[in-house]
Amino acid sequence: xxxxxxxxxxxxxxxxxxxxxxxxxxxxxxxxxxxxxxxxxxxxxxxxxxxxxxxxxxxxxxxxxxxxxxxxxxxxxxxxxxxxxxxxxxxxxxxxxxxxxxxxxxxxxxxxxxxxxxxxxxxxxxxxxxxxxxxxxxxxxxxxxxxxxxxxxxxxxxxxxxxxxxxxxxxxxxxxxxxxxxxxxxxxxxxxxxxxxxxxxxxxxxxxxxxxxxxxxxxxxxxxxxxxxxxxxxxxxxxxxxxxxxxxxxxxxxxxxxxxxxxxxxxxxxxxxxxxxxxxxxxxxxxxxxxxxxxxxxxxxxxxxxxxxxxxxxxxxxxxxxxxxxxxxxxxxxxxxxxxxxxxxxxxxxx
Amino acid sequence: xxxxxxxxxxxxxxxxxxxxxxxxxxxxxxxxxxxxxxxxxxxxxxxxxxxxxxxxxxxxxxxxxxxxxxxxxxxxxxxxxxxxxxxxxxxxxxxxxxxxxxxxxxxxxxxxxxxxxxxxxxxxxxxxxxxxxxxxxxxxxxxxxxxxxxxxxxxxxxxxxxxxxxxxxxxxxxxxxxxxxxxxxxxxxxxxxxxxxxxxxxxxxxxxxxxxxxxxxxxxxxxxxxxxxxxxxxxxxxxxxxxxxxxxxxxxxxxxxxxxxxxxxxxxxxxxxxxxxxxxxxxxxxxxxxxxxxxxxxxxxxxxxxxxxxxxxxxxxxxxxxxxxxxxxxx
Numbered sequence: 001x002x003x004x005x006x007x008x009x010x011x012x013x014x015x016x017x018x019x020x021x022x023x024x025x026x027x028x029x030x031x032x033x034x035x036x037x038x039x040x041x042x043x044x045x046x047x048x049x050x051x052x053x054x055x056x057x058x059x060x061x062x063x064x065x066x067x068x069x070x071x072x073x074x075x076x077x078x079x080x081x082x083x084x085x086x087x088x089x090x091x092x093x094x095x096x097x098x099x100x101x102x103x104x105x106x107x108x109x110x111x112x113x114x115x116x117x118x119x120x121x122x123x124x125x126x127x128x129x130x131x132x133x134x135x136x137x138x139x140x141x142x143x144x145x146x147x148x149x150x151x152x153x154x155x156x157x158x159x160x161x162x163x164x165x166x167x168x169x170x171x172x173x174x175x176x177x178x179x180x181x182x183x184x185x186x187x188x189x190x191x192x193x194x195x196x197x198x199x200x201x202x203x204x205x206x207x208x209x210x211x212x213x214x215x216x217x218x219x220x221x222x223x224x225x226x227x228x229x230x231x232x233x234x235x236x237x238x239x240x241x242x243x244x245x246x247x248x249x250x251x252x253x254x255x256x257x258x259x260x261x262x263x264x265x266x267x268x269x270x271x272x273x274x275x276x277x278x279x280x281x282x283x284x285x286x287x288x289x290x291x292x293x294x295x296x297x298x299x300x301x302x303x304x305x306x307x308x309x310x311x312x313x314x315x316x317x318x319x320x321x322x323x324x325x326x327x328x329x330x331x332x333x334x335x336x337x338x339x340x341x342x343x344x345x346x347x348x349x350x351x
Numbered sequence: 352x353x354x355x356x357x358x359x360x361x362x363x364x365x366x367x368x369x370x371x372x373x374x375x376x377x378x379x380x381x382x383x384x385x386x387x388x389x390x391x392x393x394x395x396x397x398x399x400x401x402x403x404x405x406x407x408x409x410x411x412x413x414x415x416x417x418x419x420x421x422x423x424x425x426x427x428x429x430x431x432x433x434x435x436x437x438x439x440x441x442x443x444x445x446x447x448x449x450x451x452x453x454x455x456x457x458x459x460x461x462x463x464x465x466x467x468x469x470x471x472x473x474x475x476x477x478x479x480x481x482x483x484x485x486x487x488x489x490x491x492x493x494x495x496x497x498x499x500x501x502x503x504x505x506x507x508x509x510x511x512x513x514x515x516x517x518x519x520x521x522x523x524x525x526x527x528x529x530x531x532x533x534x535x536x537x538x539x540x541x542x543x544x545x546x547x548x549x550x551x552x553x554x555x556x557x558x559x560x561x562x563x564x565x566x567x568x569x570x571x572x573x574x575x576x577x578x579x580x581x582x583x584x585x586x587x588x589x590x591x592x593x594x595x596x597x598x599x600x601x602x603x604x605x606x607x608x609x610x611x612x613x614x615x616x617x618x619x620x621x622x623x624x625x626x627x628x629x630x631x632x633x634x635x636x637x638x639x640x641x642x643x644x645x646x647x648x649x650x651x652x653x654x655x656x657x658x659x660x661x662x663x664x665x666x667x668x669x670x671x672x673x674x675x676x677x678x679x680x681x682x
Contacts, residue, residue, distance in 0.1 A: 031458070035465030083445055134643050141594050143392060143445055145642055147587045151635040159628035276453060283446055316464035321457030328450040329432070332442035 017284075020330035027330070028323040037315045046320070049308025050301035058190035059307075062262065064300030065192075066091070066254050066271055068199040070278020071285070071292040072206055073250035078287040079210060080243030081223035082135070086128055086146025087251040088275030089153030093127045094120035094252025095259040096157045099266035100165070102177025102259065112180040117256045124252015125245045127153060132244035136237040142244065150275075158268050173267035183261035193261035199296075202250070206289040219243055251275065273321070277303070280328055299324065363615060364499060369573060370618075371611025372507040373398075373565045378589035378603045379513050380561025385598035386521065387554035388534035392448030393433050394562050395586025396455030401426035401566025403459040406577040407466070409479045418479065418571055423563030429455065430559025438551045452586075460579055472578035480575035481505060481568070506568040513561070517600040530554050562586070588638045595645040606641065613637040 029039035050060045070087045077084035101116040131149055134140035158172070165174045183193040210216040221229040222239045230236050258271050277299050285291030302324065306317035377394050384391040401422040408421025429451055436442040460470065467473055486501040521527035532540040533550045540547055565585075570577045588610055596602035617633040 031461070035461055037465075085449065130643075138643075140643055141390075144587060144591050144594060145639060147392075148584065148591060148635050148639045148642070151584050151587075152632045152639070155628045155632040155635075159626055159632075162628065163626050276449075279449075280453070314465070314468075316461045316470070318457040318460040318464075321453055322461060325450045325454035325457060329436060329447065329454070332446045332450065333436050333440040 017331060020333070021327060024323065024327040024330040027326045028319075031322055031326075032315070032319065035315060035319070037313055041313060042309065042315060042319065045309050045312050046302060046305030049305035049312075052308075055189055056304065056308075058187055058192045060297070060301045060304040061196055062190060062192045062300075063303040064297050065195045065199050065261070066258050066274040067277045067281055067299050067303075068293060068296035069195075069202065069254035069257065070251060070275050071281040071296045072199070072202050072278075072289055073247045073254065074279040074282035075206060075285070075287050075289045075292055076219075076243060076250060077247035078282055079223050080219045080240060080247075081226065082132075082240060082244050082247065083143045084128065084146055084244060084247040084251070085143050085279060086131065086149045086153075086248070086275075087254070087278055088273070089146070089150035090124035090127050090248045090251030091255035091258070091271055091275045092153045092157045094124040094255030095270055096160055096174075096255070096266045097123035097252070098181075098256035098259040099174050099177055102181035103165075103175045103265070106178060107180060109180045112178065113183060113260060116177075116181050116260055117253065120252045120256025120259070121249045122252070124255065125249040127252070128244050128248030132241050132248070135244065136240040154269075157266070161266055161268055173265050176265045177260065181260055182264060183257065185261075191262050193257075195257035195261040198253075198257060200293065202253075203289040203293050210289070254278070277324070280324055283328060284331060361499065363619060366615035366618070367608065367611045368499075368507065368511075369503070369611075370614040371607050372503075372510040373568045373572070374585050374589055374592075374610055374614075375510045375604065375607040376506065376513070376565035376568065377562045377586055378592050378607055379510070379517055379600065380558040380565070381589050381593045382517060382596075382598040382600060382603055383530065383554040383557045383561075385593045386534045387530045387551050388537065389437060389551060389555065390444045390448075391433070391555070391558060392445055392587070392590055393429065393451040394448075394558075394589050395582055395584070396448075396452035397426040397429045397433075397559055397562035398566040398569065398586050399452075399459060399580065399582045400429055400455040401563040402570035402581055403462065403566075403577050405567035406473055406478055406570045406575075407462075409571060409575075410477050413477065413479060415479045415481045415571055419481070419564070419567045422567035422570075423560060426563030426566055427556060427559040430555050430562070433559075434552050434555035438548055438555065456580055459577075463577070463579075470579070472576055474576045478571070478575045480573075481571045484508065504568065504572045506564055506572060509564065510568075511604075514600045514604045521600070526550075526553065584635060588634065591638045591642040595642060609641065610634055610638060 025043075032039045032042050049056060051057055070091060073087050073090070074084060098116040098120040101119045102112070105112070105115070107115060127149065128146065131140070131142055131145040134145065135142040161174055162172050166172065183195055185191060185193045186196070210220060218229065218232075218234050219239055219242075221232070222234060222236050222243070226236050229239070254274065255271065258274070259266055263270055278296070281295040281299050282292050284295040302320040306320045309315055309319070310317045377398055380397075381391055381394050403422075404425035405418040405422025407418075409415055409418025411421070412418065433447055433451055436447045437444050463473060464470060467476070481504040483502050484505055519527075521531060529540070529545050529550045530553075532543070532545060533547050533554075537547055540550070566582070569581060569585075589607075592603055592606035592610070596606050613634045617630045620630045620633075621627050
């Protein structure tokens, strides 16, 4: 917290990040050459697909929304020393819960949205509750338990969708939600909806919470110096549990917004990889919610651009996953190469 | 009862052995890194990339051995990247591992599209699977039970032989001792003049070797094909096993047999008309339950305390009887 506010540390972090970006992009270029494509064409196509015109920019923002909200979920976890890799699963359950409220109940307009979102949040928090309990009570590694929970969540929602709530005669998807549960759209030409604003508000609120609230400070301390926090009279277990629950709740919210705002129904594989993208965005921003806005926008642009990439070139859209992974690897290596003593003292992402 | 006897029979044991092998190989690989004190969540990616390159290699070279070698080489490259970043650059293990998993997923799909022009899966196209080993005389000796020990692909034998081999390595060789020291007490290793970096590199590469074999077995063993994300969480299950087994080879074997059984049982149940999505979730649920139930630290406090007091009572008791004896003998 303290080092992040010092300009010296910030400059060093930013130059390090920029250098890592360059290394990752050049490695990505090598891989693009390997698959017989021109890196310049690929990158310009990506940019064109992301920012070509107003519609494309809206598309980018549409992709950014779930990544941003999932990124905030990851940020909350990272700050409290918890690696919530299960955001993907929470997203799926949240999405399903919102869709279920959306098509199964008839409620007045605004209330319907609120109830659906509330259920999504609850579903996300409930899904992380068991791993969270074992993490704080018995120290069971939360990375592995939440990853395994992801697989179960995906299969479970598929089961719900196909065996219990399948739309008659349709694809593997639920009936569409009632129009009363739709999230308001921002523009007429895009499905971009109020979810983006919710995400931005959430990012600022989370940042303010960690910056000014004493509970936020307690969470940061539990994450970075648990012994100090315990000595200061904080119930480390309780805070850790709360952090994971909050993280899961936001993950569920992301799913709810995706369902109510974009698809208006739940379908198998409705939001592939958004949870992981959010986690990567949060890692790249080093756990800062405001920074996550920028990194989420970047990843959203990559995703939106990859759609055009698949149309205009022979390259697969998964090439952006490769670029994302390379960036994370380059950043994790901390290429600024600080002195050894420096490193042992404060290791990057030693959450 | 009839249903039970059709589910539980020799074929189920054979299926269990088959499904156990890949997860056993990858978990034994992870045992090296676990013992050396590295938390390796990147097993999944190493397996996946090996599975892809094994298929690719077998098409290029026209032989299953060539595929195996190229697959293992790809896993070794991933293991090396993991080692360089985690050991030399001291990056966060979880971040690097997850990023490598994502990289493996993206790379296999991109390369598949670039080389074969398809998405989803590679089938046929001259993939050569691993041959089956028939032990001579097994059929004469055991009759219908011969399939329990004969007719598997070679990597299954490798997997099960590797278990006692690893026990020997950890217990009887210098390398095994070094790996354990580096993992348990790095300070002591440093004081003894053991190069922590070198030992951890060796452990990470040995892990890559076994994970590569596991991946090659997935795509060249019983099914000769590659599908998108075909490792489907096996690597993560292996990590779960490693957490509650602490990397001990026999316990790893026990854990892997449990998952192999859950896996083959779930395949079996699918044919009985249970909803496939729920049945497919069974292995993950078993892994998760086992992780929660068996995690070393997860033992309830009262059991831990009982064991501790019993140990104390047992260790103090003989000491008490010895002390009065000793002076009387001397006098």
